[in-house]
Each structure stands twice: as structure tokens, then as C-alpha cells.
Amino acid sequence: METPSSKATEDSKTKPEDAELAKAIMARRFHPSVIGPETWEGYIFSDLKIRIKESTDFYGAVLWPSAIVLCHFLEANQDKYNLTDKNVIELGAGTGLVTIVSSLLGAKVTSTDLPDVLGNLEYNVTRNTKGHCKYIPLVTELIWGEEVQQRFPRATHCFDYILAADVVYENTQIFWAMRFRLDPENSFVDRFQQRFHLEELYDLPSLSIKLYRAWRKDKRTKD
Numbered sequence: 001m002e003t004p005s006s007k008a009t010e011d012s013k014t015k016p017e018d019a020e021l022a023k024a025i026m027a028r029r030f031h032p033s034v035i036g037p038e039t040w041e042g043y044i045f046s047d048l049k050i051r052i053k054e055s056t057d058f059y060g061a062v063l064w065p066s067a068i069v070l071c072h073f074l075e076a077n078q079d080k081y082n083l084t085d086k087n088v089i090e091l092g093a094g095t096g097l098v099t100i101v102s103s104l105l106g107a108k109v110t111s112t113d114l115p116d117v118l119g120n121l122e123y124n125v126t127r128n129t130k131g132h133c134k135y136i137p138l139v140t141e142l143i144w145g146e147e148v149q150q151r152f153p154r155a156t157h158c159f160d161y162i163l164a165a166d167v168v169y170e171n172t173q174i175f176w177a178m179r180f181r182l183d184p185e186n187s188f189v190d191r192f193q194q195r196f197h198l199e200e201l202y203d204l205p206s207l208s209i210k211l212y213r214a215w216r217k218d219k220r221t222k223d
């Protein structure tokens with residue numbers, strides 16, 4: 001079975017120019033000096049030792065390297081993307097590292113995932129944020145595409161940032177409505193197309209909006 005760390009090692013071999021950054025990111029990890037009754041993985045962010053409890057039962061109960069990369073970016077780019085007092089939602093939060101780091105950086109975080117992983121997520125989030133954060137993160141169920149409007153009505157849930165680490169699977173399809181305002185957005189679509197097939201569902205020049213369906217290029221069949 002592919003593990004998060006084997007995938008990371010393979011990727012760093014294929015992109016040597018990224019080695020330095022990848023090394024700095026992976027240096028965030030630390031290991032327990034004494035083996036106790038509970039196993040956990042350690043990560044250092046915001047000068048704090050964060051302890052993450054994992055389980056091999058579900059994908060969401062393992063911490064995937066994408067989460068460490070996103071946390072490193074958020075901490076390293078606080079000046080540009082200041083999360084203080086910002087409304088943030090994390091999709092597929094898993095073991096909660098991104099939620100924890102965003103909360104330590106001052107955000108009001110809504111941390112979401114499938115019902116089965118919420119217990120472990122809540123445990124990790126509470127254990128690592130209690131007494132360290134301005135806002136207590138909210139852990140709640142969000143199944144992609146199901147009752148999103150009812151559970152997160154637009155009028156009351158306006159998020160400044162949506163965060164997601166490693167949530168696109170081989171079979172995941174993305175419905176993506178895009179308003180084109182500036183040239184850089186066109187180049188984003190070009191770059192996106194290098195990795196994803198893109199089907200244009202709507203093209204509405206009068207509104208400057210396109211709706212796309214996207215799926216990963218390595219997926220063999222298109223449903």
C-alpha cells in the first residue's frame with residue numbers, strides 16, 4: 001500500500017530542484033523521544049509542538065504530506081495571507097493539522113470531514129489548540145455536495161479562505177464556476193489544464209462566467 005511518506009520520498013526524488021524546500025518542510029516533523037502508551041506524530045509550527053494522533057483505519061485518520069506543505073506555506077506567508085480574524089473552512093481536514101495551524105495563526109476555523117473521522121479530528125484539534133488560540137475551532141460534518149446549502153447557507157457562512165489538502169482522488173470530479181476578471185485567471189486555467197481534463201459546461205460571456213467539470217488526467221475513464 002502506498003503510504004504518505006513513501007509518496008513524498010518518491011516525489012522529492014523526481015524533482016531535485018525542490019529538495020531544499022521539501023527538506024525544510026519535512027523538518028517540521030519530530031518524533032516522540034519516549035514511546036508511551038499512545039502513538040502520535042509530532043510537527044512544529046508557530047513555535048509549538050503539535051501532536052497528531054493517527055489511525056490506519058481510514059484515509060482521514062492518517063496525516064498526508066500535503067497537509068504539512070500547506071501548513072508550511074501558511075506560516076511562511078503570513079505577511080501576504082494574514083489569517084488573523086479571517087473566516088476559514090477546511091475541507092477533508094483528516095487528522096486536523098491544517099485546522100490547528102490556521103487556528104494558531106489567528107483564524108476562526110470551521111474544520112470539516114466525514115462523520116467517521118470527526119472523533120479523532122476533534123481530539124487532535126482540542127488537544128493542540130486549547131489555550132493557544134484566539135478562536136476555538138469548530139469541528140463539524142461536511143460531506144461534499146450533500147446538504148451544503150442547508151448546513152452552510154451563504155447568508156451566514158461567508159468564508160475568506162477555503163483550505164484543502166490532498167482531497168482530489170482519482171475518481172473525484174470538480175464542478176468549478178469561474179468568473180473571469182483578469183488575465184492571470186486565464187493563465188490559471190491553462191496551468192490547471194496541464195493536470196486536469198476540463199469540460200466547459202457553460203460559457204456565459206455576458207456574465208464573464210464559465211462553468212467547468214474537471215477530473216484528473218491520470219483517471220482512465222470519463223463517466
Ligand SMILES: C[S@@+](CC[C@H](N)C(=O)[O-])C[C@H]1O[C@@H](n2cnc3c(N)ncnc32)[C@H](O)[C@@H]1O
Pocket residue numbers: 059060061062063064065066067091092093094095096112113114117142143144164165166167
Ligand atoms: C487523503 S485524506 C487528506 C486528509 C488531510 N487533509 C491531510 O492532508 O492529512 C482525504 C480526506 O478527505 C475526506 N473525504 C473523502 N471523501 C469525502 C467526502 N465525500 N466528503 C467530505 N470529506 C471527504 C477524508 O475523510 C479524508 O479526511
